[in-house]
Amino acid sequence: MRCALAFAALVGWLLAGPLPLRAEPERRVQVRLASFVPEGSIWDKGLRRMGEEWRRDTDGRVTLTVYPGGQQGEEATVVAKMRLGALQAASLTILGLAQIDEGFNVFTVPFFYDSYQELHHVIAALAPDLEGRLEAKGFVLIGWGDAGWLQVFSVKPVSTLPDLKRQKIYAAAGFDRMVQWYKANGFQPRPLAFGDIPQALATGMIEAVPITPVAALFLQWYHAAPYMTEIGLAPLVGATVMTKKTWQALSEADREALRASGARLQEHLRTAVPEQDREAVEEMQRRGLHVSTPSDPAAWRALGDHFAELMRGTYVPESLFDRALAERDALRAAPRAEP
Amino acid sequence: MIRREGARSDRWLPIRLLVLVAIATASNACSVRRMAVEGLADTIAGEGASVFATDDDPELIRDAAPFSLKTMEALLLELPEHRDLLLSTCAGFAQYAYAYPATDAEIVESSDYLEAEALRLRARDLFTRGRDYCLRALELRLPGVRDALLRDPAGALDGSRREDVPLLYWTAASWGGAISLGLDQPGLVADLPAVRALLDRALALDEAWSQGAIHAALISLDALPEMMGGSPARAREHFERAVALSDGALAGPYVTFAQSVVRLAGDRAAFVDLLDRALEVDLERDPGQRLANEIAQRRARSALEHVGEWFPDDTPAQTP
Numbered sequence: 108m109r110c111a112l113a114f115a116a117l118v119g120w121l122l123a124g125p126l127p128l129r130a131e132p133e134r135r136v137q138v139r140l141a142s143f144v145p146e147g148s149i150w151d152k153g154l155r156r157m158g159e160e161w162r163r164d165t166d167g168r169v170t171l172t173v174y175p176g177g178q179q180g181e182e183a184t185v186v187a188k189m190r191l192g193a194l195q196a197a198s199l200t201i202l203g204l205a206q207i208d209e210g211f212n213v214f215t216v217p218f219f220y221d222s223y224q225e226l227h228h229v230i231a232a233l234a235p236d237l238e239g240r241l242e243a244k245g246f247v248l249i250g251w252g253d254a255g256w257l258q259v260f261s262v263k264p265v266s267t268l269p270d271l272k273r274q275k276i277y278a279a280a281g282f283d284r285m286v287q288w289y290k291a292n293g294f295q296p297r298p299l300a301f302g303d304i305p306q307a308l309a310t311g312m313i314e315a316v317p318i319t320p321v322a323a324l325f326l327q328w329y330h331a332a333p334y335m336t337e338i339g340l341a342p343l344v345g346a347t348v349m350t351k352k353t354w355q356a357l358s359e360a361d362r363e364a365l366r367a368s369g370a371r372l373q374e375h376l377r378t379a380v381p382e383q384d385r386e387a388v389e390e391m392q393r394r395g396l397h398v399s400t401p402s403d404p405a406a407w408r409a410l411g412d413h414f415a416e417l418m419r420g421t422y423v424p425e426s427l428f429d430r431a432l433a434e435r436d437a438l439r440a441a442p443r444a445e446p
Numbered sequence: 447m448i449r450r451e452g453a454r455s456d457r458w459l460p461i462r463l464l465v466l467v468a469i470a471t472a473s474n475a476c477s478v479r480r481m482a483v484e485g486l487a488d489t490i491a492g493e494g495a496s497v498f499a500t501d502d503d504p505e506l507i508r509d510a511a512p513f514s515l516k517t518m519e520a521l522l523l524e525l526p527e528h529r530d531l532l533l534s535t536c537a538g539f540a541q542y543a544y545a546y547p548a549t550d551a552e553i554v555e556s557s558d559y560l561e562a563e564a565l566r567l568r569a570r571d572l573f574t575r576g577r578d579y580c581l582r583a584l585e586l587r588l589p590g591v592r593d594a595l596l597r598d599p600a601g602a603l604d605g606s607r608r609e610d611v612p613l614l615y616w617t618a619a620s621w622g623g624a625i626s627l628g629l630d631q632p633g634l635v636a637d638l639p640a641v642r643a644l645l646d647r648a649l650a651l652d653e654a655w656s657q658g659a660i661h662a663a664l665i666s667l668d669a670l671p672e673m674m675g676g677s678p679a680r681a682r683e684h685f686e687r688a689v690a691l692s693d694g695a696l697a698g699p700y701v702t703f704a705q706s707v708v709r710l711a712g713d714r715a716a717f718v719d720l721l722d723r724a725l726e727v728d729l730e731r732d733p734g735q736r737l738a739n740e741i742a743q744r745r746a747r748s749a750l751e752h753v754g755e756w757f758p759d760d761t762p763a764q765t766p
Contacts (some may be wrong), residue, residue: 139758145671147629152563159559172755176671178710179758193758305673324632326673327639383632390636394596 218411250369255319539576658691
């Protein structure tokens with residue numbers, strides 16, 4: 108009997124032809140991404156276009172839903188939600204990135220970068236290190252994103268460093284050591300939650316705030332602080348990251364498609380964001396903003412160098428700081444191409 | 447075309463309009479032609495809107511409105527300072543932009559983002575075109591107001607009176623519509639204080655105007671993040687007042703409140719409840735609001751279809 112069954116099975120197999128090799132199941136992934144940029148802004152539109160490319164280039168295997176404007180909570184909350192699997196990706200600012208890994212603080216050193224060219228050169232040089240550090244903590248970097256360059260907006264004009272020291276300046280709450288450094292250097296820092304800035308400006312609790320021109324326009328803070336000192340305090344850097352768990356569920360081809368799309372968004376922002384800042388300044392000037400450059404740039408640079416020394420090894424890991432410094436200085440020393 | 451204060455039904459209006467268009471375009475005698483043009487302008491700026499607002503076929507209006515808008519623009523070439531026609535043209539463009547390309551963008555957003563973006567760009571340009579007609583009318587009423595709105599928005603409108611409320615409202619509605627679709631344009635975003643000043647002034651002059659239309663517009667403005675001057679509590683007050691002043695006969699306030707404050711707050715149950723209430727509004731109850739309600743209900747149905755995307759915590763992600 109058993110022989111008959113075996114024979115029947117054999118005949119069945121022969122008639123049916125050889126069994127196909129086990130097909131790899133098609134992996135469909137829905138990615139939920141939180142961002143802190145306003146819905147409809149240049150960054151939000153870029154992320155949604157990226158989502159459209161993901162769907163197109165993976166034949167619908169990867170879809171993206173964007174939750175903009177901090178709908179999913181503060182950056183720390185969003186990072187926690189990603190770790191829990193409630194979100195699969197986020198476009199974080201340097202605050203959120205530094206919460207995952209302090210190495211990202213290398214982009215927050217005041218007056219360290221003179222231009223986007225320097226910033227992008229250092230990003231390119233440090234990206235493998237930083238991406239490795241992120242991956243060790245469970246995240247994969249999809250693309251970098253420029254968010255503008257911080258300038259100082261103040262209630263009273265600022266022509267010199269002492270002018271700024273005479274005004275009460277916003278400092279991010281929770282960075283006690285930084286606040287102490289400010290004080291030790293003659294500033295009057297007022298640590299606050301970011302959301303409390305409008306009220307603090309209105310009541311005189313603070314008189315100066317570092318912010319990008321686009322943000323000053325969006326938030327209308329330039330009405331209360333109508334003097335912009337063009338000192339190029341620091342770039343505001345962000346990046347889109349995905350959980351490693353989600354990333355590993357993708358096929359290699361789909362990962363490649365996502366990376367390529369992330370790179371396109373990165374390049375788009377590199378062109379569009381400086382232009383947005385420039386336009387924002389022009390529009391604010393039409394509405395009463397006064398723009399000036401400091402008369403004592405050497406004093407500001409010396410202050411930047413001093414803060415850089417303080418941040419090396421405290422806020423920024425020494426190895427990354429030194430690498431960034433070497434890369435920046437190498438670019439500065441390189442002969443400039445003829446225009 | 448969708449909402450005009452005091453719009454009444456006039457069954458002979460389409461025929462009168464056709465006759466006036468024929469005379470205005472064909473006549474060679476200047477005085478006759480001028481009279482016809484002015485008559486047409488008065489008619490379109492007055493009761494003309496009601497033939498659109500009361501229609502029960504939104505697709506017919508989609509096709510018919512552009513001709514009407516271009517007729518208005520042609521008349522404005524002849525009568526560039528006809529204030530009522532400037533206002534009607536502004537309102538017409540704003541309503542068309544809202545009802546068609548902007549609403550279509552919302553509906554196709556999740557299936558075709560690039561198409562939605564193209565539709566929003568078109569809507570933004572139409573809103574902006576409408577805004578410019580309103581600003582021309584406002585400039586005639588308050589010379590220098592356009593520049594004044596840049597630097598001192600609230601003070602710029604001191605000279606406006608109660609009869610200016612429709613103009614203040616439509617300037618704000620068209621401008622606000624353009625800004626809401628142009629948040630990547632610093633030149634548009636910068637004018638947000640002007641929109642608030644226009645609506646605040648209109649509210650101070652005639653709070654109950656047009657079944658609470660000013661309150662309905664302020665829902666969106668106060669739904670902005672608090673750091674941008676918004677306030678969820680104020681938005682709720684405006685929503686409740688808009689519903690009270692319209693006696694619940696308008697679907698728009700329910701949809702706007704659901705899609706702004708309630709969506710951002712992550713309250714799925716309230717979101718669905720509000721949209722259901724929008725869909726319960728009887729289209730026959732107020733014929734003058736028929737088209738506006740149809741468009742609002744179209745938005746409500748689309749929003750309900752995508753409720754799972756907007757409230758992620760309620761539907762587990764399909765992740766590994």
